[in-house]
Amino acid sequence: MSVLEMIRNSLLASLGAAVVTKEKVEEATRRWVDEGKISRDEAERLAQDLVESGRHQLEDIQEKISETVRKGLDNFDIGSKKEFKELQARVEDLEKQLAMREEASGKEQE
Template sequence: MDSSDWMKQLLLVGIGTTSLVAEKIKEVSDQWVKDGRIDSKEAQRFVEDVMQQIKVGQGNFESTMERQLQNMLQDLGVSRQSEMDELRGRIDRLERQIRDLENKMWR
């Protein structure tokens, strides 16, 4: 499983968790309105504020997880895609140079 698959799975877990939290927050705020603790506008603001905080936290979590994953892969010696692409380009150039030299030798 490559790093992008792990990241996708982590994000899906985060999205699922966020959905559950949003649902529970909505249920709690609806119950507070029903109990007369707060009015519907306050409940809506409460839900929006909490969801905004979750979105900010989730963005921070995602970027932190991505950095940690990149560091871990680097520590394990796993090359980045850009490094692999650069090496493939260098190999292609070297193969071309070898073919050119071989063609010159046979002329």
Template sequence: MDTNNLLRQLIMIGVGTTSLVAEKLREVTDEWVRNGQLNSDQARRFVDDLMGQLNSEQGKFEEQMQRQLRNAMQDLGVPQQSEMDELRGRLDRLERKLREIENQLWK
């Protein structure tokens, strides 16, 4: 399972949804301005405030998804990248040491 790809797809869904909401929100507020229910400054502030809240919630959602994905991977026993890097380093050191011992035996 490519977790980076999964996370990227989830984020893109969130970004796409936010863009769609922003577009529809602007359409609605433009209609309100045309009907005289709001002036253009009120509409702009309304859109800015709502989009700020949506962006804040999206950031919280992304953090929560990352945390849940990390927990799920840990529960499944999938090693973290740092653990894999550490094991690779240990393996490299052991292979080097083995070559040194082999070279000493052949001399």
């Protein structure tokens, strides 16, 4: 499994947990309203507060996952995509230069 797949799966699991939490919050607040423990307005505010708090926690988790992955990749000394493209361009340039030299060398021998 690639690093990107692991990140994707972690984020999907986090998002899934957030959705389940929202559904459970709504279910619990509905039950409390039905039981007369809180008013509808209180239930709506509570649900919004909890969902917003969950959203912030999810964002924090995503940020921490990204930071951890970045640090992990740094430890493996893996180049960035930009560095890879730069090296790829340099290799292509060198291949062209080599081909031109070989072509020129072949003409001189004739």
